[in-house]
Amino acid sequence: MTLPASRRRFLQLAGAGLAVAGSGLPGLGYAQTAPAAAPASPRADGPVLLNFNECPYGPSAAAQSAARDSIARCGRYRFELAAQVRDAFVEHSGVSADHLRLYPGSSEPLNRAAAIWTGPQQGLVVADPTFEAIGDVAAARGAHVSRVPLRSDGAHDVRAMVAAAHARPTGLMYVCNPNNPTGSISPPAELAWLLASKPAGTRVLLDEAYLQYSDQPSLIAQVAERDDLIVLRTFSKLYGMAGLRLGAAAAHPDRLRELGSLGDNPLPVPALAAALASLHDPQLVPQRRLQNAKIRQATIAWLGKRGFSCLPSEANCFVVDVQRDGAAFARAMAAQGVVIGRSWPIWPQRVRVTVGTEEEMAAFRAAFAQVAGVPS
Numbered sequence: 103m104t105l106p107a108s109r110r111r112f113l114q115l116a117g118a119g120l121a122v123a124g125s126g127l128p129g130l131g132y133a134q135t136a137p138a139a140a141p142a143s144p145r146a147d148g149p150v151l152l153n154f155n156e157c158p159y160g161p162s163a164a165a166q167s168a169a170r171d172s173i174a175r176c177g178r179y180r181f182e183l184a185a186q187v188r189d190a191f192v193e194h195s196g197v198s199a200d201h202l203r204l205y206p207g208s209s210e211p212l213n214r215a216a217a218i219w220t221g222p223q224q225g226l227v228v229a230d231p232t233f234e235a236i237g238d239v240a241a242a243r244g245a246h247v248s249r250v251p252l253r254s255d256g257a258h259d260v261r262a263m264v265a266a267a268h269a270r271p272t273g274l275m276y277v278c279n280p281n282n283p284t285g286s287i288s289p290p291a292e293l294a295w296l297l298a299s300k301p302a303g304t305r306v307l308l309d310e311a312y313l314q315y316s317d318q319p320s321l322i323a324q325v326a327e328r329d330d331l332i333v334l335r336t337f338s339k340l341y342g343m344a345g346l347r348l349g350a351a352a353a354h355p356d357r358l359r360e361l362g363s364l365g366d367n368p369l370p371v372p373a374l375a376a377a378l379a380s381l382h383d384p385q386l387v388p389q390r391r392l393q394n395a396k397i398r399q400a401t402i403a404w405l406g407k408r409g410f411s412c413l414p415s416e417a418n419c420f421v422v423d424v425q426r427d428g429a430a431f432a433r434a435m436a437a438q439g440v441v442i443g444r445s446w447p448i449w450p451q452r453v454r455v456t457v458g459t460e461e462e463m464a465a466f467r468a469a470f471a472q473v474a475g476v477p478s
């Protein structure tokens with residue numbers, strides 16, 4: 103059996119004791135692998151984890167309290183609570199209720215999209231580097247995956263992606279905006295051009311997992327006008343709910359039906375309760391966006407002053423050029439108690455770093471200075 107590339111890397115790293123804490127790997131299987139071999143940390147309070155683009159603040163206080171209060175009623179599926187969350191999301195996003203479906207996280211509709219719209223006769227076009235889970239699923243289903251390098255400014259190269267989609271039968275194009283791992287953005291005019299120029303039968307999966315961190319407009323309302331666009335959102339990032347599991351797919355009802363054809367999966371009640379509390383808090387998004395931007399910009403400026411460049415990021419992660427083997431650099435950082443993300447094959451000397459708290463990024467700077475041999 104041929105394993106998808108990220109899975110192979112995961113297994114190699116598992117042998118090296120870095121599989122969970124050190125790899126930053128998305129994709130198949132990572133969620134259920136026991137962290138038996140997390141690297142030993144020199145920090146008394148455990149390693150600083152800057153590897154999975156998680157939100158270090160967790161769910162807001164109101165969301166935590168709502169989730170706790172919901173536990174007693176978790177013996178029920180609570181479909182009425184799911185409807186309330188959907189209605190609150192609809193009010194926020196401007197999509198109509200029949201164009202929206204909630205899922206336990208955005209990985210589920212993302213995986214379903216690859217399972218349904220890619221295969222031996224229907225390829226996938228993605229950027230490189232990008233969040234590679236969808237490429238892994240598509241490759242496992244026998245689809246050809248065209249990887250199109252990002253432009254030097256970090257934007258998706260929409261011209262080259264559209265050319266790749268026309269070059270062979272393409273079921274799906276995946277666009278992550280802001281992009282994981284770079285946090286770089288693709289401007290609305292570029293995305294409009296992509297939507298206008300792609301092959302007519304090709305669907306576009308637009309992943310807005312990190313959009314709330316950025317100043318970019320969402321394209322979610324466009325699902326009312328076109329039946330070939332699917333927009334994904336998640337509560338895992340800015341809302342701090344990665345472990346609670348809630349996400350959403352917005353699309354034409356026919357596309358939602360196709361996604362739903364792989365079966366239903368009721369939603370976790372504490373996640374619904376936390377999401378509702380989060381959506382009712384008008385301060386949460388602007389406050390966390392500002393906080394993340396401030397810490398991210400300060401960290402990138404600190405790196406820049408020491409000669410290490412990063413692409414401009416509007417997310418809770420960035421990629422830094424460490425000017426040497428990125429995997430070895432990440433291992434050396436882990437030995438200092440700071441676990442950063444990983445490198446992508448196209449950029450072996452760059453590593454992804456998640457933006458943590460002020461204290462976590464102070465630890466990052468100290469470890470980075472030590473490993474790179476620069477002033478702290």
Ligand code: PLP
Pocket residue numbers: 128154155206207208209210212233278282309311335336337338344348349
């Ligand atoms: N999309 C992107 C771009 C991501 O980075 C991630 C997780 O890191 C996901 C989707 C999946 O997130 P979740 O299933 O927690 O919503």
